[in-house]
Amino acid sequence: MTSLSDFLQARLSERRAQQLYRSHKTLAAAPGPVALVDGCELITFSSNDYLGLATRPEVIAAQQRGAALGAGATASHLVNGHFEIHQQLQHKIAEVTGREAALLFGSGYMANVGIINALVGRGDVVVQDKLNHASLIDGGLISGAQLLRFAHSDVAALERQLRRARAAGDGKILLAVDGVYSMDGDIAPLAEMAALCGKYDAWLMVDEAHGFGVTGSKCCPCAGSAAAAGLDQDSAPIVMGTLGKAAGNGGAFVAGSQALIDYLTQFARTYIYTTGMPPAVAAGCLRALELMQQEPLRQTLDQRIDYFRRRAAVLQLPLQQSTSAIQPLVLGCEQSVLAVAEQLRNSGYLVGAIRPPTVPAGTARLRITLSAAHSEAQIEGLLRALVSALRSVEVTA
Numbered sequence: 001m002t003s004l005s006d007f008l009q010a011r012l013s014e015r016r017a018q019q020l021y022r023s024h025k026t027l028a029a030a031p032g033p034v035a036l037v038d039g040c041e042l043i044t045f046s047s048n049d050y051l052g053l054a055t056r057p058e059v060i061a062a063q064q065r066g067a068a069l070g071a072g073a074t075a076s077h078l079v080n081g082h083f084e085i086h087q088q089l090q091h092k093i094a095e096v097t098g099r100e101a102a103l104l105f106g107s108g109y110m111a112n113v114g115i116i117n118a119l120v121g122r123g124d125v126v127v128q129d130k131l132n133h134a135s136l137i138d139g140g141l142i143s144g145a146q147l148l149r150f151a152h153s154d155v156a157a158l159e160r161q162l163r164r165a166r167a168a169g170d171g172k173i174l175l176a177v178d179g180v181y182s183m184d185g186d187i188a189p190l191a192e193m194a195a196l197c198g199k200y201d202a203w204l205m206v207d208e209a210h211g212f213g214v215t216g217s218k219c220c221p222c223a224g225s226a227a228a229a230g231l232d233q234d235s236a237p238i239v240m241g242t243l244g245k246a247a248g249n250g251g252a253f254v255a256g257s258q259a260l261i262d263y264l265t266q267f268a269r270t271y272i273y274t275t276g277m278p279p280a281v282a283a284g285c286l287r288a289l290e291l292m293q294q295e296p297l298r299q300t301l302d303q304r305i306d307y308f309r310r311r312a313a314v315l316q317l318p319l320q321q322s323t324s325a326i327q328p329l330v331l332g333c334e335q336s337v338l339a340v341a342e343q344l345r346n347s348g349y350l351v352g353a354i355r356p357p358t359v360p361a362g363t364a365r366l367r368i369t370l371s372a373a374h375s376e377a378q379i380e381g382l383l384r385a386l387v388s389a390l391r392s393v394e395v396t397a
């Protein structure tokens with residue numbers, strides 16, 4: 001017999017010994033490019049607020065006005081928790097994503113679990129990229145559908161799994177992928193994937209957590225990576241996006257045909273059995289989406305990404321292929337990642353030190369994220385601090 005406290009202590013000690021123990025940083029407020037972290041002022045390159053909307057006075061003011069509608073929704077959306085402001089936000093999301101309709105969820109995690117479980121179950125197959133976000137993987141596991149995974153963004157490996165899934169019976173096949181990978185910043189080959197879905201009668205679901213707001217097509221510049229790949233509602237029928245990243249607020253959505261939205265309203269359990277989005281959050285999201293449409297924030301972000309990559313190349317930093325706001329520096333070993341992050345912090349910069357199990361073993365990394373709110377001088381400062389941190393860690397390692 002193991003007591004609860006013995007069990008907890010054993011697992012925690014094991015985590016510490018592996019350099020995988022995680023602890024909170026405590027911020028005084030949402031980070032703009034500068035944040036007060038545990039009492040120290042740091043320039044942050046770790047948030048997902050790619051457009052700087054979380055700290056925009058217009059968005060905060062909209063949230064405050066939204067709070068006048070009630071501090072909470074007081075019930076689930078299908079009971080009495082669905083307000084006009086939610087309806088307006090859903091219409092705005094449909095417009096921004098170029099889809100017929102949209103449905104709000106409490107978070108991206110809940111959206112992914114709810115969508116997958118409403119669409120597939122026992123006797124069906126979910127095909128997933130090996131590097132998919134945990135919420136897609138968990139959604140697949142909970143559904144009871146057979147889970148088939150394929151090597152990251154490998155279209156030939158994907159086709160082998162789709163063929164296998166088709167051979168397994170005439171159940172439904174759902175292909176779920178991240179559009180932009182959260183820890184690598186690379187973009188899925190969505191056009192090829194959509195073509196394979198057509199060939200094997202599979203349904204494509206794209207998680208736009210890191211694509212919504214920051215990439216898109218000519219007509220829908222903020223719709224996300226599916227739009228950027230030229231995919232419309234027929235070729236990418238299920239688009240999920242979050243409102244806590246580029247939109248700067250919180251919550252999530254699915255966008256697609258009116259029939260898809262009607263169906264998920266009836267059958268997505270994480271939509272039905274939970275309290276509606278607080279009206280203040282819906283109001284903040286609505287204002288953020290308007291700013292996304294009205295201002296060239298995406299272009300500013302693209303300039304910052306370009307500046308970062310050009311300067312990093314000059315400084316000979318080992319960058320990945322990513323052209324998105326997520327710019328990882330893979331160091332491999334957990335200890336080096338922690339040491340470099342610590343040194344950067346001492347120089348006044350906050351970056352994510354990402355270790356397994358968030359990323360595969362042996363690929364621990366610094367996850368640097370850029371925002372339209374960063375100045376070139378702040379980026380230059382980070383790069384210089386990085387060069388000297390990498391040098392000094394190598395010396396002492």
Ligand SMILES: *Cc1c(COP(=O)(O)O)cnc(C)c1O
Pocket residue numbers: 106107108109110112133135178182207209210242243244251252
């Ligand atoms: C952050 C994230 C989610 C979860 O969204 P939340 O709203 O934070 O729950 C889902 N998928 C991906 C790819 C993400 O990066």
